[in-house]
Amino acid sequence: MRTVVDTERPKRAVVVGGGYIGLEMAEALILRGLEVSLVERGEQVMGTLDPDMGALVSGAVAEAGVQLHLGESLEAFEVAGGRVAAVVTGKRTLPADIVILGLGVRPNTDLAARAGIPLGVRDALRVNDRMQTGVSGIWAAGDCAESFHLVSRRPVHIALGTIANKQGRVAGINLGGGYATFPGVVGTAVSKICKWEVARTGLQEREIRDLGLEYVAAAIKSTTRAGYYPNAGPITVKTLAEKGSGRLLGAQIVGIEGAAKRIDIFATALHAGMSVQDMINLDLSYAPPYSNAWDPVLIAVRQADRAVREGG
Amino acid sequence: MRTVVDTERPKRAVVVGGGYIGLEMAEALILRGLEVSLVERGEQVMGTLDPDMGALVSGAVAEAGVQLHLGESLEAFEVAGGRVAAVVTGKRTLPADIVILGLGVRPNTDLAARAGIPLGVRDALRVNDRMQTGVSGIWAAGDCAESFHLVSRRPVHIALGTIANKQGRVAGINLGGGYATFPGVVGTAVSKICKWEVARTGLQEREIRDLGLEYVAAAIKSTTRAGYYPNAGPITVKTLAEKGSGRLLGAQIVGIEGAAKRIDIFATALHAGMSVQDMINLDLSYAPPYSNAWDPVLIAVRQADRAVREGG
Numbered sequence: 001m002r003t004v005v006d007t008e009r010p011k012r013a014v015v016v017g018g019g020y021i022g023l024e025m026a027e028a029l030i031l032r033g034l035e036v037s038l039v040e041r042g043e044q045v046m047g048t049l050d051p052d053m054g055a056l057v058s059g060a061v062a063e064a065g066v067q068l069h070l071g072e073s074l075e076a077f078e079v080a081g082g083r084v085a086a087v088v089t090g091k092r093t094l095p096a097d098i099v100i101l102g103l104g105v106r107p108n109t110d111l112a113a114r115a116g117i118p119l120g121v122r123d124a125l126r127v128n129d130r131m132q133t134g135v136s137g138i139w140a141a142g143d144c145a146e147s148f149h150l151v152s153r154r155p156v157h158i159a160l161g162t163i164a165n166k167q168g169r170v171a172g173i174n175l176g177g178g179y180a181t182f183p184g185v186v187g188t189a190v191s192k193i194c195k196w197e198v199a200r201t202g203l204q205e206r207e208i209r210d211l212g213l214e215y216v217a218a219a220i221k222s223t224t225r226a227g228y229y230p231n232a233g234p235i236t237v238k239t240l241a242e243k244g245s246g247r248l249l250g251a252q253i254v255g256i257e258g259a260a261k262r263i264d265i266f267a268t269a270l271h272a273g274m275s276v277q278d279m280i281n282l283d284l285s286y287a288p289p290y291s292n293a294w295d296p297v298l299i300a301v302r303q304a305d306r307a308v309r310e311g312g
Numbered sequence: 313m314r315t316v317v318d319t320e321r322p323k324r325a326v327v328v329g330g331g332y333i334g335l336e337m338a339e340a341l342i343l344r345g346l347e348v349s350l351v352e353r354g355e356q357v358m359g360t361l362d363p364d365m366g367a368l369v370s371g372a373v374a375e376a377g378v379q380l381h382l383g384e385s386l387e388a389f390e391v392a393g394g395r396v397a398a399v400v401t402g403k404r405t406l407p408a409d410i411v412i413l414g415l416g417v418r419p420n421t422d423l424a425a426r427a428g429i430p431l432g433v434r435d436a437l438r439v440n441d442r443m444q445t446g447v448s449g450i451w452a453a454g455d456c457a458e459s460f461h462l463v464s465r466r467p468v469h470i471a472l473g474t475i476a477n478k479q480g481r482v483a484g485i486n487l488g489g490g491y492a493t494f495p496g497v498v499g500t501a502v503s504k505i506c507k508w509e510v511a512r513t514g515l516q517e518r519e520i521r522d523l524g525l526e527y528v529a530a531a532i533k534s535t536t537r538a539g540y541y542p543n544a545g546p547i548t549v550k551t552l553a554e555k556g557s558g559r560l561l562g563a564q565i566v567g568i569e570g571a572a573k574r575i576d577i578f579a580t581a582l583h584a585g586m587s588v589q590d591m592i593n594l595d596l597s598y599a600p601p602y603s604n605a606w607d608p609v610l611i612a613v614r615q616a617d618r619a620v621r622e623g624g
Contacts, residue, residue, distance in 0.1 A: 150595075162598035165605045183593055190597035199597055261570070264577045264596045264607075271594055272584030281495055282583055283462075284576045285502035285511055286474035293477045295576075 010097035011035060014087040015066075016074045018045030020191045022102030023057070026066045027194055029100075037067040037094050039074060039087065046198060048189060049252050050205045052219065053238055056254040060196040069094075105159045107144040120146045124157040129181040131171035139175055141167035148184035151202050151249060151270055152211055158185060186270040187250070190260045197260035201267045202250025205240065214243040218303035222296035224258040226288035235259040237300035239266075239276060246275035246308040251300070258290070265297050276304040322409035323347060326399040327378075328386045330357030332503045334414030335369070338378045339506055341412075349379040349406050351386060351399065358510060360501060361564050362517045364531065365550055368566040372508040381406075417471045419456040432458045436469040441493040443483035451487055453479035460496035463514050463561060463582055464523055470497060498582040499562070502572045509572035513579045514562025517552065526555035530615035534608035536570040538600035547571040549612035551578075551588060558587035558620040563612070570602070577609050588616040 013029045015022045018040030029036045038045070038061065044054030045061060045068070062068050069089060078086035078093065087094045107124040109117075118134035120126035125133050125140040129148065133140050142164035149156045163185055173180035188201040208215045218239050225232040235255030241248055251266035253259050269279055279301040286293050325341045327334045330352030341348045350357070350373065356366030357373060357380070374380050381401060390398035390405065399406045419436040421429075430446035432438035437445050437452040441460065445452050454476035461468045475497055485492035500513040520527045530551050537544040547567030553560055563578035565571050581591055591613040598605050 160598070161605045162596070162607075166593055186595045188595040188597045190599045190602055192599060192601045197601075201595070201597070258573070261573055261597060261602055262576070264574070264594075264609075265580050267595050267597065268577050268580040268584070268586075268591075271590070272580070272586060274580075274584060278583070279580075281478055282576075283498045283500040283513070283579050284474070285500045285513070285573060285579065286472070287502045287504060289504045289509075290502055290573055293473045295474075297576075 008097075012094075012096055013037070013098045013100065014039065014094045014096040015100045015102060016087065017102035017104070018042065018058075018061075018068075018070075019047065019102055019104065020189070022100070023061060023191065023193050025100045025102060026061065027064065029098075030065050034098070035067075036065070037069060037087075037096075039069045039072050039089055039094070041071065041073040043071055045070070046191075048200055048204065049198070049254075050217075050238065053200075053236065053252045053254055056236060057193060057196065057198055060193055060254075064194045105143060107157065107159075109144055112140075112144070120157075121155045122157040124155075126155070127167075129183060130174045130179075131167055131182060132174070139171045141171040147182075150184040150186050152207065156185070156187070158187065158189075160189060162188075186267050188263060188267045190263060192260070195256055197253070197255055197257065199253040199260040199263035200251070201263050202248065202270050203240065204250060204252070208240060208249055213249070215240050215249055216243055216304060216307035218300060218307050220296065220300045220303050222294075222299055223292060224255055224296075225290060226292050229288045231257070233257070235262075235296050237262070237296045239300045239304040241276045241304045241308055243308065243311070246277050246305060248274055248276055248279065248301075255296075262295070262297050276301040276308060280305055320409075324406075324408055325349070325410045325412065326351065326406045326408040327412045327414065328399065329414035329416070330354065330370075330373075330380075330382075331359065331414055331416065332501070334412070335373060335503065335505050337412045337414060338373065339376065341410075342377050346410075347379075348377070349381060349399075349408075351381045351384050351401055351406070353383065353385040355383055357382070358503075360512055360516065361510070361566075362529075362550065365512075365548065365564045365566055368548060369505060369508065369510055372505055372566075376506045417455060419469065419471075421456055424452075424456070432469075433467045434469040436467075438467070439479075441495060442486045442491075443479055443494060444486070451483045453483040459494075462496040462498050464519065468497070468499070470499065470501075472501060474500075498579050500575060500579045502575060504572070507568055509565070509567055509569065511565045511572040511575035512563070513575050514560065514582050515552065516562055516564070520552060520561055525561070527552050527561055528555055528616060528619035530612060530619050532608065532612045532615050534606075534611055535604060536567055536608075537602060538604050541600045543569070545569070547574075547608050549574070549608045551612045551616040553588045553616045553620055555620065555623070558589050558617060560586055560588055560591065560613075567608075574607070574609050588613040588620060592617055 015038045072089040076088040124146040143159040146155045170180040170182040190199040223232045233256035238252045240250040284295045327350045384401040388400040436458040455471040458467045482492040482494040502511040535544045545568035550564045552562040596607045
């Protein structure tokens with residue numbers, strides 16, 4: 001009698017979806033020594049960035065050794081011996097020992113809908129700012145619930161842990177008889193792909209156009225630390241502002257270590273309703289290990305302000 | 313004929329002054345292998361922090377091997393053979409092969425004063441928000457000039473490169489016939505001492521008391537990254553807010569890599585006049601390489617808000 005054990009480790013992985021999960025999985029599999037292909041139907045990975053900033057991430061992922069197939073959609077799987085053997089896109093067949101699907105997230109609200117609880121955007125549970133659903137005594141928080149977007153002034157569904165935690169706190173206080181409100185979100189998100197830090201907040205160009213707003217865009221390149229300081233490296237900061245008023249609408253950052261957390265400056269400014277003009281003289285911290293005397297954020301908002309004053 | 317050359321490298325250094333320059337020099341000298349003593353007349357180093365936060369920096373400096381002499385003032389030097397041989401404080405004599413004085417900075421405005429240009433706080437040149445001095449056609453910018461403090465609403469003299477750059481830009485635009493204003497500063501500063509990052513913005517407790525304001529203080533400990541993530545380490549965030557209104561008055565941060573630049577969130581909030589209540593739900597970026605789901609800044613403002621609601 002012989003026991004046959006499949007001792008072969010997978011060699012070829014195909015990741016479908018170039019969002020946060022897909023990219024993080026692609027990186028992990030590359031580090032494990034697999035050949036990795038990534039299929040993304042958009043023109044760049046990281047579709048929550050504008051394509052020009054997404055291209056920086058696509059470049060970083062390709063540099064790390066991932067075979068990118070952009071603008072291609074998953075059409076089918078080939079199966080052999082009860083296991084997946086290949087991923088079929090509109091353009092090619094990619095042999096695969098392992099397939100990872102990072103296709104996004106949807107609220108699982110069927111039960112709630114059948115119980116008569118009103119749904120909102122993308123079938124998330126509609127909630128007010130105290131996290132009450134439309135049915136008295138029923139509260140919701142986290143990935144199943146809507147948030148209010150403080151820049152677009154519209155309900156959105158953003159499934160992130162930081163939002164879920166804040167909503168949970170507010171729902172808990174109210175459930176316990178207290179009073180708390182969750183005013184909303186500005187769309188902040190951050191990720192790390194190999195040595196690259198990627199961050200975004202506010203609205204991206206597509207979202208701004210969908211709202212019918214006119215805007216200016218300004219992208220600048222600088223360094224994460226003073227140029228002469230050890231481990232200084234590239235950072236690109238893109239700023240989006242409303243034409244005329246100069247109201248900050250969004251920002252995106254791609255750079256090496258030290259780049260991403262700067263997005264919180266923009267997030268705070270969005271909460272405060274600042275214009276890029278308001279931001280030009282922000283008293284941001286400077287010392288050579290952290291920044292040039294002009295922080296990249298300040299260079300970016302100066303550039304955007306100039307575009308606003310020149311009429312876009 | 314013999315030429316006598318002093319080939320002895322200095323072995324014992326005494327640094328006088330525990331501010332940014334003194335601490336950075338002490339670190340550099342320790343790294344060069346010298347025995348380093350540091351004399352500071354205050355009760356802790358880094359007097360721009362409150363003593364409880366300064367104590368964290370004193371501890372870090374001592375841990376790095378610097379002999380700290382706090383609460384001692386420089387009284388004299390001993391000289392032998394035309395060279396400094398020791399530093400004399402009120403309590404002891406410290407033998408020294410090399411002495412570094414980091415005693416602060418004063419505007420060198422004698423010439424300007426003799427020319428009839430009005431001086432302001434700490435003898436800095438008084439300027440308006442276009443960087444005009446009190447004499448028509450004469451402008452000033454940088455370490456010789458005052459700034460307006462947006463939290464205390466009073467003129468201040470802060471000699472930092474980031475402020476000098478912003479003032480210079482505004483003065484230059486105005487000198488060239490354009491129109492620009494420099495609204496002011498919020499007192500942001502950052503430094504790096506060995507592995508420790510140190511940052512502050514706004515007013516410290518002493519400054520708040522001098523203004524006659526009532527305030528609450530809240531300090532919290534957390535980690536720079538998700539606790540389970542590699543290279544996560546300690547961060548302490550202290551927040552100061554006005555009693556009653558909850559208006560943010562200042563913040564201080566001490567922690568390892570990734571800690572300091574978070575001060576920019578507070579700096580932006582100070583520019584916007586936010587309260588700690590306004591800040592509780594800031595949509596700050598979260599992913600495990602950068603933060604816990606609750607960023608330390610959010611934990612800190614929640615704690616301060618609780619103190620405000622409990623009446624301090």
